[in-house]
Amino acid sequence: MTSMWWLIIIALGMGVTGLAAFLWSLRTGQYDDLDGAAERVLLEDGPDETGKDCRER
């Protein structure tokens, strides 16, 4: 019987982790620009977050 309790706790724990991860990603603005994120992958050496590398080059 105890193994079942462990399983339930593990299952719920995983669920809570997923929920927390989702809320964190929401708060850090990772869903603000979904289209942009998809396109940025294609940039070969795109400017970083600050765009600085372009000026230094």
Added chain:
Amino acid sequence: MTCCAPIDVQAALGDVGQPDTRLDEIRLASRDLGNGTRQTDLSVPGVHCAACIAAVERSLAKLPGVEAARVNLSMKRVAVTWRTAEGSPPDVIGTLRSIGYEAHLFAIDQDARDPELARLVKALALAGFCAMNIMMLSVSVWSGADANSRQAFHLISALLALPALIYSGRIFYASAWSALRHGRTNMDVPISIGVSLAFALSLYDTIHNAPHAYFDAATSLLFFLLIGRTLDHVMRERARSAVAGLARLAPSGATVIRDGRPLYVPVSEIEPGAFVLIAAGDRIPVDGVVVHGMSELDCSVVSGESALRRVAHGEAVQAGIMNITGPLTVRATARAEASFLAEMVRMMEAAEGGRANYRRLADRASALYSPVVHTMALLSFLGWLFLTGDWHVSITIAIAVLIITCPCALGLAVPIVQVVAARRLFERGIMVKDGSALERLAEVDLVALDKTGTLTLSRPSLTNAQEIPPSVMEIALGMTVGSRHPAARAIADAASRGTGQMMAFERIEEVPGLGLQAFKDGDRYRLGRPEWALRGQSPALGPPTSISILARNGEQLALFVLEDRIRPDARETVEELVSQGLGVEILSGDRETVVSGLASQLCIHDSKAELLPAGKVTRIEALGRQGRKVLMVGDGLNDAPALSAAHVSMAPATAADIGRNAADFVFLNEGLSAVTDALGISRRSRRLIFQNFALAIGYNALAVPIAVLGYVTPLVAAVAMSLSSILVVANAMRLTTGRRLT
């Protein structure tokens, strides 16, 4: 949105002649991030793909003073943070324009993040997490857990359901409570009652170790409903931000003369008595009196008049008017809050009544639905109590009735259809502000159209181009090519299509209020007002159409007839509306002759001309009292109160800012066919909504007897609920796959 996005805001807007944005305006519109760093938000409708992102970000980052530039592709915006020693901003808009991206400033207040959406998504996430874990436990219970583990599972479920009910359910409770407090019911009332009762009874049952608990039903109900609500919100937000991203027509600041020096200040800081400099191509920021200069003004946005008005010293001008030819100095007579624009806002607020009284279909349905359901639950409780005397069984059955009839499908029936419809409209370049606008549009039986800017493009075009010899066209093109006067642009446009050649002049000057003057080889060419070009001799022609004459040394070379261009599809749209049995009427502020001329051209029988803004409102209110449901289509400042007063309203993207905000629909395309498109889609979605209602109610009619007889277990309830929701969503999707309305 991909590179092949069907809507290109910029292409749709065309070259409307956006006023140039000054650096001072960029500074005013920027936000202070501290340390002298400021952030400017730009709307760049032209970004489509990775290459665009790279081009925009790299060229902005190269500008001196720019610290970072970040494109948001979904919103089509660029956030630029900059810091310069002297505090003057880098020319971000000019830079973007030079690499081929049209950009305009985004007001600060429009930038605020949407807290409502974040709240909905969080509620949705929590409800989803709880519902899924409870469902996992419920499946073990249904597959036959023994009594002890069953009770333990139910207890865990109760613990999981509690946060979902409190946090996610609060959205429904709050809405239900505010409806009840105003003596009304809406869809959220039966939802709240059903969910809370189900939870309370299940908790009671769990404590007494009963076999059934409805935690899964309660939480998954919340989850499903929140999906519909979030989608609805996302769609509306998207339309709202697309509208907000359009170029603003009114400037946020103006140059005033203070202590003898020009100074750029926000419009709100202009005091009465201040002298305001207005360059050619700028809009007048506040009401005032011309004290210096002479120019022609485009009043179409303010009065609906298509012909340009000449002003000189001592004449009053209203906020919102575009100055076309010469620079003016205007003495302000009112603050921005008391100007013409503000008067329109007040009239809009006064007119808002009619639309606010509209009750949404879902709420009207639930007003009929919830009393029936609640009576049925009560009757089955009393019936079972009378038959068995066991009050616990009776309550269980009453709750089962409530849960099975809980309007899950009804709650989804409307928003899902409207989300799909709004998406269809979005693809066609029509933004809908909220779902109720779609419902109201489907009821329309009369269409009132503004003339200037709505039926016409508010841009003159040359009507007699083929009568003019190419050699003259070359002269005309050479003279007009640099001018921003609408008549000159129309001539240049027609001339450049007819001839590739252009005559080069030694000197070209624009004489405000009169026309263009050019010199070559000792000859003086004039293009403009007949009496000026011909040196006092006036040709024998009446003034209904606008005429420009090209003359060499006072001798007439050609006569240009200019007319306001009718919007493409205007005629077809009007015919289509009439054939659908809708009344069509023109409400215009322009002169009677012009309006009736256009009306006969478009075969419209009812037209009202020379209406003041209040006159349009009065007309629409009178129609409303006769029981007509009016769709108002208009673009000007003078239409804004009428747009609010009408049952439902549409505005083109080129409309004044205030008109765009007042309208329920904003269309980006140049053609007027957006009106019939929107009507067609709204009617189809109304039909689908009714089908969905019928499906949901029919479903309940089947399920209720089973529930009343006491055969509903949590398993049956869960399956029934999910099935009805899927059915309703699938029906709504038919709007996307259905026949194209072309």
